[in-house]
Amino acid sequence: MFVEVVAPAPGSPPPRAARPPLGRRVVAGAQPYLYLAPALALLGVWTYRPLAQTVQLSFYSWNLLPSTPMTPVGLRNYQRLIDLPDLGQAAVRTVVVIVGLLPFSVVIPVLVGLVTRQVRDRARVVYQAMVFAPTLVAPVASAAVWQWLLDPGAGVVNKVLGTRLNWLHETGSAQFAIIVITGWSVLGFATLVVSAGLAGINGDYGEAAQLDGASRGQITRWITLPLLSPTLVFLVLMTVLLSAQWTFPLIDTLTQGGPARATTNVYYLLWDYSFHSYDAGLGAAAGVLLFAAFGLVAAGLVRLSERLSFHDD
Amino acid sequence: MSRIQIESASKRFGEVTAVDRICLDIEHGEFLVLLGPSGCGKSTLLRAIAGLTPLTEGRIRLADRDITNIPPRDRDLAMVFQSYALYPHLSVERNIGFPLRARRRSRAEIQQQVRDVAEILDLTELLARRPRELSGGQRQRVALGRALVRDPGAFLMDEPLSNLDARLRTATRSELTELHRRLRSTFVYVTHDQVEAMTMATRIALLDHGRLEQVGSPTEVYDQPASTFVAGFLGAPPMNLLDAQLVSRAGRLHAVAPGVDMPLDIAADLPTREVVLGVRPEHLSLTGANPVLHGVVRLVENLGSEEVAHLVVGDTRVCLRGQRPLSLAVGDAVGLHSAPRHAHLFDRASGRRLVWRDDHAQVPTAPAELDLPAS
């Protein structure tokens, strides 16, 4: 007689352990949120509350004096912004600053990063410290130093170049000087970011490409730069969003937006409306528009960077 | 033709000598496997052939051309990396076509050749995908495709199967062998897996601590291991090695030790000599006339079709492998039998194999092997 081999018997589930009391479960569930609470509170108090207040303020007219009341004006502040030529001009100058800074924040760092890839060990540490140093100098201090260097009479820059330019007080050169000085201080940071990005690329790809017969230039163009593109997009994003902020301390110390508004970018304009012209409502309206515009640009660039990251595994 | 000659190649990293004066002559069309334990210098030697690691000393020739100082891109070699190194931002099609693109071939030609290779490797459906959308086995085939597409002088492979699961590895192994048979091109293949080496190689080069221990066909290295290292590396479980003394008794040689008395079937009268006696686990049996080893069973392992018994003979662990059931229990004292022709002898000090040469007969032996001095 054949007897079928019996399959191992499935077990019945053991009795479930009693659930902990409700109070304990609530405490356990709340724990992660409690850890997050301080950071969230700071974010709320210092970022989102002022943002909401700015939006609110943009519908009022107010001269910043506690004694004068705020008068609601509806969309009039926005109407004025659109009617005045200031904002458009400042926006164009901001674009000039961004484009002018891209060589310092992207192009030169990539070139330096590629060339110095072979530098190793202690030499690498020394070179990185040297490149990074300008980033550590406080902007106001560097502004003071550059003021001396660019002095029309005794300044080193004029002596070396053999020019007699009044760099910071001529419309043509002031913006250029601001861009170069900002670029000088951003360069080191950007170079470190590029070096880190290059170091993060698995060396096997370059070796495989060598054996596949690719020349150095081909490897750089076809392998290294595409794999570096998330880093590059990050740097572009930083430049687009922060250029106007990076230049602010220099503009405020060196040119105050002049001469003839030649260095007034959108951030400086905002500051000018609110704290020089005491037109808080107008400043707030400009701030709201800026926030929206930069938000859109940032969203676009973040989408792009997600498309470009290749999950290297 | 793509003969690869490695002439006294050495590579030192500071204090570490990763490759130590290796000489190898790899004929055109060979499937040479570099085999050895982890850290023995296999990858370093392969990378030196590829040109990725410059040699400290020595010379490498490819098809009679000295390539020691030629950059990798001009060496006409294709390499499959352990990590596969597929370019993550390129599709399978562009990955496979990359070597042709670097050589500035026309678009139509690249496309045609990529299609042909994809056909062979069964990748046609996957050409549009990115590497991260592929399984391990598919990535492995894409890496192979990138090597195949340009018909290189030789293929270099660094543990290309080690990231695959056991079944896929077995399947891919036979595919590679098939590919080699069809292409008739030279393969240099690095692995630490002796099964891969035994099944795929036309010749195996065994490395230990950067030195070449033995070069030979799989049969040669298994049946006549040139040293105790080779004997103890190949086989599962590897050859049993017992310290013994070579003594002459009534005009015949025996290897003796506590629990060991192995007649060698050699008529000679020699002074006593310290040797290592080697016997493969599958050459020991429980039946026979005169037991040569006496031991006590310590452990019995069931491999399904066979069983492996671990015994202690004297104070050495000895394995016996045979058909199930061996009918042994832990604690049993048993006698093990083996034929004299299954005995391997090694010099105790140098670890090199000893072969018997009659004084009168002209028996040629490999030059690396030590001769046993006859009286």
Ligand SMILES: Nc1ncnc2c1ncn2[C@@H]1O[C@H](COP(=O)(O)OP(=O)(O)OP(=O)(O)O)[C@@H](O)[C@H]1O
């Ligand atoms: N770049 C390096 N710098 C210093 N030592 C190295 C370097 N590369 C390899 N070595 C050393 O050289 C020896 C051989 O390394 P190799 O990578 O060739 O071993 P392997 O046989 O491929 O081992 P595995 O099977 O683990 O891959 C090792 O001792 C290793 O530590």
Ligand SMILES: [Mg+2]
């Ligand atoms: Mg290795």
